[in-house]
Amino acid sequence: MRMRTLRRVAFAAVAIVASVSAPVPGRAADIVIGVANWPSAIATAHLLKALVETKLGKTATLEEASLPELFAAADAGTVDILPEVWLPNYRAQVRSYVDKEHSVVLAPRGIPARQGLCTTKVAAEEYDLHSVEDLTKPETAGLLDTDQDGRGEIWIGADGWNSTNVERIRAKSYGYDKTMTLISADEPVAMAGLDVAVALGEPIVFYCYEPHHMFALHDLVMLEEPPHDPTKWVIRTPEDTPDWLEQSTAATAWPVSFIHTAYRSGFDDDAPEVVALLSNLDLEADAISDMTYALIVERRDPDAYAAEWIEANPDRVARWLAE
Template identity: 50%
Template sequence: MHKNKILTLCCAAAVSAYSSAALAADVVIGVPNWPSVQATAHVLKVALEDKLGLEVELRDGSNTAVFKAMDAGSVHVHPEAWLPNLNHLKRQFVDGKKSIKMNPSGAIGTQAMCVTQGTAERTGIAELKELTNPEMAKNFDTDGDGKGEIWIGANGWGSTPIEQIRARSYGYDQTMTLKVMEETAALSEVDAAVKADKNIVFFCYTPHHMFAAHELVVLKEPAYDATKWVIVPPSPTPGWLEKSSAAVAWDNATLNISYAVSLEADQPKAAEALSKVSLDTDTLTAMTYALAVEKQDPAEFAAKWIEENQAAVDSWFQ
């Protein structure tokens, strides 16, 4: 059986414990572990509290945990469900069980692999497939084992197993160690590499402040082709990786606010507002920069943003 080397530096909380957590507020928002979803979560919290007088709780959890909890009724909202990353959860809970609804007005996201400008200049790398060359891969070897290292995402992200598939499809799983770790740690490594003029390659996406913080180069790939994008959802059952293939670029993603159908009966005004929320990519990028780079307090930032964008927020509640 084909095997690849993956270095996992974090682990997700147990889904069962998360799903069974008791409700402690009128609306519970599940919050996965990346910057823009956290920014959106705080804006939704302040908006629902200010406009409807509700008590809103933010609760950390992975994508799978949040979707299962929405289905169970212990969480009401996922602020930023990425598609196609979470298509398997959409098929199960939105299309199948119909226990969750998605706001169709999602912002546009992009996903790829990046290097810093300095890395591109030092190594000459321009295309993702070049990582299959052992000599190129050695440029990213930091532990002396002869293989490079590449961050493919965090545990619990829908994109992380897909990046594992892409690494296997291109073949650089043979020349690179695939690192799975929290984004804060990964971006700290990017910061350190830039300061030390070291080479680094890593998963990158928009909306995100990383493109404002550093000069990055997106590695080129063949254009997205639906016929070559075959993703089998990750499963404990062996074979999902071998049955999948994705040696082409990502298609554009949509970032969709999702909420439990039960909210329509329990808090109908909140459900109606969530179905109308619209935040574009530039807005989300600015939000993440304010929280992640400027280190603004999330609650204070959200309150200020809502005050400065009153007309847009009012339209959600009309």
């Protein structure tokens, strides 16, 4: 019964995300906005599309792909705007395309964010599950073992996210890769699993990041970790070396993270008013969480919601549009 329920919820969540992020076909456009595969990137992309069309009088279309693919597309000149570049997650792409090739420009303003591993407050209190170190304990593995193979399960992110590789490095560095099966899967499936665990009162641990609507939907806590220490963070990527996992270490908390917009080099000459908007954009974390909640949980139409949000925030939008 539980698996059938999980599948129904998961398939519904996948359908919701697909309806939110699907590009509009057959429409002539002069601004191409990339859409990465997580809720806040989807929400921000639709907001930018609405601003470009309703406030700047241009047409825009959405291009869905992983963020590394969108960086490459911006480098090739086929995508104009990347609404959400997480740092330090995508530091390798920033080094390559922004710092070295100068084919992508990173807007200076960043939205503070945070990342880590979460559980529910109920699970933390009932099972004394408070620290990442707890994940190395056999009794914790037993709590999180849903398939009875002797190892717990932790969702560490979606395929194609740089953070997913970092979470593999963190698991190896802390040692819970020996007690836990690390699952990479599309986020809607993972969030459906979270919904089921909450409904059944079962313990769960998973990669989490904020801003995200999951914090408004559920009472979540981040597991405790040692403070970030850059000397203990050595991150290699599969592009660097085949032995990237063995050569990497990350046995402390994530550093303070920031979300930036970015755009292809030369776009400031083609659409200076759009670049001014991107430079002035100062979305706050709670606004992004509200947007993703409306789109994913309330199943609001993303274009209609973006238009309503713009109408409800005239002063902020006016600041963004100022030269």
